[in-house]
Amino acid sequence: MKTIEELNFPSDVKYTDDHEWAKVEGDLVSVGISDYAQDQLGEIVFVEMPEIGDTFGQGDEFGSVESVKAVSEIFLPIAGEIVEVNSELEDAPELVNTSCYDKGWLVKIKPDDLSEMDSLKDQAAYLEMLKG
């Protein structure tokens, strides 16, 4: 595992206490797991996804990420409807390890209330939490 300094935390996304990230892209919000989360999990072998059209509240479990040593539930940073899932992860779940903010995104949602983004942590606050 890497140290916090070796990990990458972009400033254009928001973070949850459970280590998901969320990024506003037009009308939609992309969701993934942070560099810290993928590093902690290790080699990811499977991502269990919701179906398009499923709706979830803020903080609801919407799937799971399975690595060779553990399975972690993933929670939706803000409430909304699933409009897209990253189908590339079916055959290449390791994209979450190699490109967690880009090719390894998990789902895109149509948010119920975009202002919920304000309840998430920004880069500085998330780093502060990680450093404890």
Add this chain to the structure above:
Amino acid sequence: MRYLPHTRQDIEQMLAVTGHADLNQLFETIPDSAKTKTGLNLPDALSEWDLNVEMEALASQNAACGSYTCLMGAGSYDHHIPAIVPYLISRSEFMTAYTPYQPEVSQGTLQGIYEFQTMITALLGMDIATASHYDGGTALAECALIALNKSKKANKIAVSSLIHPAHRQITKTYLNPSEFEMVEIPADKNGLTDVAALKAMDGIAGVAVQSPNFLGNIEDLGSFKAVADEKECLLIASFTEALAHGLLKSPGCFGADLVAGEGQSLGMTKSFGGPGLGLLAGTKKLMRTLPGRFVGKTTDSNGQRGYVLTLATREQHIRREKASSNICSNNGLNAMTAAVYMAAAGKKGIREIAQLNHDKAVYLKNVLVDAGFSSIYNGAFFNEFVLKAPAGFAAKRRELAKKHNLYAGVPLESYYPDMPDHYLFCATETVTRQAMDLLAKEVQ
């Protein structure tokens, strides 16, 4: 294992260690009311020789296959078991091994399970098979749960009324405390599951069809797959006679999503009804939803071949609270038995045994029809078929058992009340032509 009670000496030694004066003192925490006041009402002790005589006399009162000719199947089949099967599986490494809780030190057991899984997937044409379950009925119930848990909308499972009655009952029992429901698909006049009735059903997560079905008829699984696809639900193929797949197209060929069956035919004795061997297989897409264990093959850091429990994150080891099944155990010794049987028979052998079963069953059906039975269905069957008996057969059947050690057919009325005088016959490779001719002659 011998059972030898403690000697007086053993007891004295134990008391010396625990510091009790006598047995009464040792047991003083047990209330008097819970202790027997009189001695147990048991017969006198016997010598080993006398005991053997006694036990053999008791055992001889059973009418078991071997000394009896059995023309009955209905979920439990009489097959020849090659001598290599009991010889190998009675080795203590196999006989005493249970679930490999310490996989790294159980390489032999793990390899055995791996070979078993590999041969089962080949036999059934599926991607992945579990390390075995209790019996065919529990495997079917587990498959129903997989389909129901997977579906987010439907809460019903459609089960053919021609699936073995016990397997249907087990499935119903599993679903009873849940919010899920089992609905039965009726049979048509040809003794097949009514595909049109299935088409009319809504809100189903899966459809389960047995082939050959309980009446021995071979179902067209392909037409059920088509309906399942239309309804976006899973097709569960079940069976009670594993050897049928030596001759029939595998469930995988028809696109079955899950397969649940009884593996007793693969080298296990009938044992008065159990234990059986639950076979459960699925497609790769469903592998993370299957219950139980899987063994995979890998290489260690030195490049040496090794066997490991795999997909362990799904249930018992890591996320037990998320497990979709209460099955965390397997029928290890029976799975090993099936593996040895299949390896001994080989691909060609299994086909030859299957062919022999079918040929004998065709012969039996022909001689019985000539002797006055009525053929009910004209479709294809494997080693079981239904006939309507001529008048007086019920009494004749009891007489045959007493006089000729021959069990002829399973009466179907208790399973299907609209089928009085209908019997399910079975002929396997163990049945001789003489026995079949004798039955035909006796009922004529």
